[in-house]
Amino acid sequence: MRERHERFDVFQGLVTQLFCPMQMDMERGMRESFSANLETVALETTHIVRVSTSALVVRRRSEDIARIDDPPYLVKFQMKGESLWSQRGREVHLRPGDFVIASTAEPYSLTFKNYYEMPVLVVPRSVMRRLTPEPDRFLGFKLSGEDADCGLLSSFVGQAVARMSQLSGHMARRVEVNILDLLGGVLSERAQRGPLTRAQQLAQIKQYIADHLHDRELTPASIAAHFGLSTRSVHAIFESEELSIGKYIRKLRVEGCRKAVESAESGRWSLTDLALVWGFYDLSHMTRCFREEYGAPPGKFVPRSRTA
Template identity: 35%
Template sequence: MVIVSPSNQRPVQEQFESWNHAVSETFSSVSCERAGVLNAAFDGRLECSRLGGMHLAQVQSTPLDVYRRKTHIAEVCDDYYLVKFQVEGRGIFSQRGREATLMPGDFVLASTVDPYELHFPQSYRQAVLAIPQTILKGQLRDPEQYLGQRMASDQGFNGMLSQFVLSLLQRIESFEPSLAQRLEANILDLLVTSLSSSIPPQQRLDRDLRVEHIFRVKSFIYKHLKDPTLTPDMIACAQGISTRYLHMLFKPEGLSVGRYIQQQRLQGCKSCLENPEMNSFSATEIAFRWGFNDASHFGRCFKVRFAVTPGQYRKHSQQSVALGGVGQG
């Protein structure tokens, strides 16, 4: 877990600049501006933990305005969806012309590839879940339609998801890495359920049978990635469809079922190689944990996908984090 708390021994402006840097490195590049009385003391705290391919952070500070601008987006960064859960205080979030006023228990979906603003008129606390866009898009059709929409705690499954995330934050340091990665699938399930049920039926996007099947199949694959026996036959049997139909479902995706499974496993291995807490495991051990059963095959696939060997990627990514001071998410 990365913990940042500006030292009171430093001048207020230095504390704030340190805070802005830490927030940008943890989530994505933003500009933070102090709200309220500018010469007042600044207080902030940031904690960040890693699940599988996702990051979970908790952030709190005195009044603050946050801006993600086009100049930030032009910088090199990964594409994430940020799920912002209001824990204490009030937050006002806007993106793509939508504005959501968040009260404790509410949450909103944001994208790092579009500008947004976030205003905290009083002291606040938020939990932030950072999800690589490829992961959520593999589970949910058109996540973009939910951006900037207030997900009220008293509607649908929203409150259940918020409570689950807050409970996880309180205990995450006591979990084994393997358990934290399994919990990631549970969070995704609840998030997809909450978002999907938030729009009245008459306003939802039309979904044909193929679309419904493909998203159920991808969800099953994600939950069983670490099972080396995961095969098209196993998936088809679990979903009550034929193997032939399963392959037909993936034809419009532009890749086979097997290739999709491989890409998701490689993404999981990549996330583990970035994580210093996984340094006690060799690259081969990590590969086996994610369902690969041949070290040479894994090494070749990883290099084709990311243009470097697993060892080179681990060294480069962790050196970059060390130089930055806080892991980017």
């Protein structure tokens, strides 16, 4: 079934029927221009719904959960656009190729800032538990399209959804078997190695910071985008640290720049050049950071042989 729905309330009613009760919101005054496309294909044990709309916020609230007897799992594949998805207090940034597993038995939210396309595989709980004995362990985590197995599954789903209406019933069932087999393989692989701990995430982010100190665009927001997290999640990972992530970046950048200033080879560079190389906006920015860190300007660390 394929329809174009311009009326927001009609669209919300259809989504509730296809998935589960949920709340949808958008910026004031945007309902009149709201547009959406829905395409759904019923398979043997699951069904796939391809959803695309203009900017939207979707929330599965606590009061919605009591209104469904056997809440399914939703495997949400980000095909176009980007979104922020949150469940169990974790928020991740989804880009094309990424996907997540959402439990409709618990609250969650999805925020789409712009137009997007997202095929959603609706999987009954009994089927999901045949694929992996503990599906809830994956809630709140991104399955990245940059990983070979996840990217293969996401690509296959995208191709299958685009052609599903042209397939015979027999071939559609074969496609479903392949999708579930690939999904089961991805989850089995992840279950063996387990999700990253907070300490592992922190170590990864610190290594990324160390590798990109010279990049002037290195910020909590850019780091969050690289790892597919929200900026809030990146700040939360640093909550147990002595320094916030912003101050941690500045400290490493100032330390590295000071070593460069003190180096015997630094005579090839002016202080302004070094400021730009180490990711500062200009010399005054570097000087301000040096004073905050060391109580002295960068010129204080220039070797005497250069000042004599």
